[in-house]
Amino acid sequence: MDTQNKGILVMVEWDGKTPPTTWYSRLHGMGLWVRGNKDTSPIERRACNAGVVYQEGSIIVKSESLAHTLASMAYSMGAKTVSLGSFAVDTFYMSPTDQAALEKISTAWSRRGPKSHEDEGIYTITCTEQAATFEVDLREKPMTCPDCGSLAIQWRRGIRRNVQPRTAKESAFDFWAGTRFIGIAYEIPNVDLDGETHLPPTGLNEQAQAVEKFYATLPQYVKDSNIELVARVLDIAYSLQSASRERRIAVRLAALNEYYASGGDKTFAVNPSTAIDLVDVAGIDGRLVAAL
Numbered sequence: 611m612d613t614q615n616k617g618i619l620v621m622v623e624w625d626g627k628t629p630p631t632t633w634y635s636r637l638h639g640m641g642l643w644v645r646g647n648k649d650t651s652p653i654e655r656r657a658c659n660a661g662v663v664y665q666e667g668s669i670i671v672k673s674e675s676l677a678h679t680l681a682s683m684a685y686s687m688g689a690k691t692v693s694l695g696s697f698a699v700d701t702f703y704m705s706p707t708d709q710a711a712l713e714k715i716s717t718a719w720s721r722r723g724p725k726s727h728e729d730e731g732i733y734t735i736t737c738t739e740q741a742a743t744f745e746v747d748l749r750e751k752p753m754t755c756p757d758c759g760s761l762a763i764q765w766r767r768g769i770r771r772n773v774q775p776r777t778a779k780e781s782a783f784d785f786w787a788g789t790r791f792i793g794i795a796y797e798i799p800n801v802d803l804d805g806e807t808h809l810p811p812t813g814l815n816e817q818a819q820a821v822e823k824f825y826a827t828l829p830q831y832v833k834d835s836n837i838e839l840v841a842r843v844l845d846i847a848y849s850l851q852s853a854s855r856e857r858r859i860a861v862r863l864a865a866l867n868e869y870y871a872s873g874g875d876k877t878f879a880v881n882p883s884t885a886i887d888l889v890d891v892a893g894i895d896g897r898l899v900a901a902l
């Protein structure tokens with residue numbers, strides 16, 4: 611992706627009020643037209659102009675200083691809140707993962723007939739994108755994560771599993787592996803004194819073996835942190851192995867951005883390797899940035 615495709619979104623919330631007419635005339639003065647200048651095609655508008663006003667309160671520009679000027683201008687004209695965000699603007703191509711997700715959803719929709727009650731009930735859904743498990747009461751079989759809407763989910767009927775807390779003899783890894791694979795599929799259980807007892811892990815799948823290797827590389831003080839944090843770290847390491855390369859890079863950049871912003875000066879590769887490392891995990895759980 612080249613930096614030419616960087617977009618900066620300026621989001622202005624006028625809190626129900628109409629922005630002053632000077633707002634629009636200033637925008638026009640800077641070459642920003644509501645929905646772009648109609649004399650050019652949408653592609654040209656996005657490619658050639660300094661930016662484009664997509665909707666009343668959302669302006670996408672390329673220049674950081676222009677974004678800041680617009681934000682300050684909006685505040686001075688009475689906007690309630692102004693937010694800035696930057697992102698990569700890229701033509702969308704369907705990846706094999708996207709294709710599979712689309713097929714899954716198309717098949718599910720084509721099967722939908724008159725509402726039956728047989729699918730109503732409690733489901734336990736594990737979202738591989740967020741490395742999180744949810745228990746939800748649904749009218750029909752789940753298709754997406756109830757929290758983030760991702761299609762990368764596994765589900766089963768029934769309530770979320772409850773397991774006993776870690777025992778004094780158990781390593782954090784053994785607790786993690788011993789509690790995530792009790793059923794057929796990977797699932798993150800609740801931890802409860804009334805929960806089921808768990809056994810030492812056996813026959814770990816390939817992804818879990820990779821997590822074991824990753825665990826061995828963790829600094830001792832991270833391994834000794836509270837078990838919730840360590841288990842979360844291992845859950846993230848597990849889930850990231852099925853992430854796309856684009857997502858891996860984005861996650862690593864998020865971690866490094868925070869690391870350097872907080873004064874860190876070590877060097878890390880942005881390029882993800884097959885093995886998961888702390889940079890990957892820190893990009894999802896910011897608490898790990900301090901461990902880099």
Ligand SMILES: [Zn+2]
Binds near residue numbers: 737739755757759760
């Ligand atoms: Zn999710």
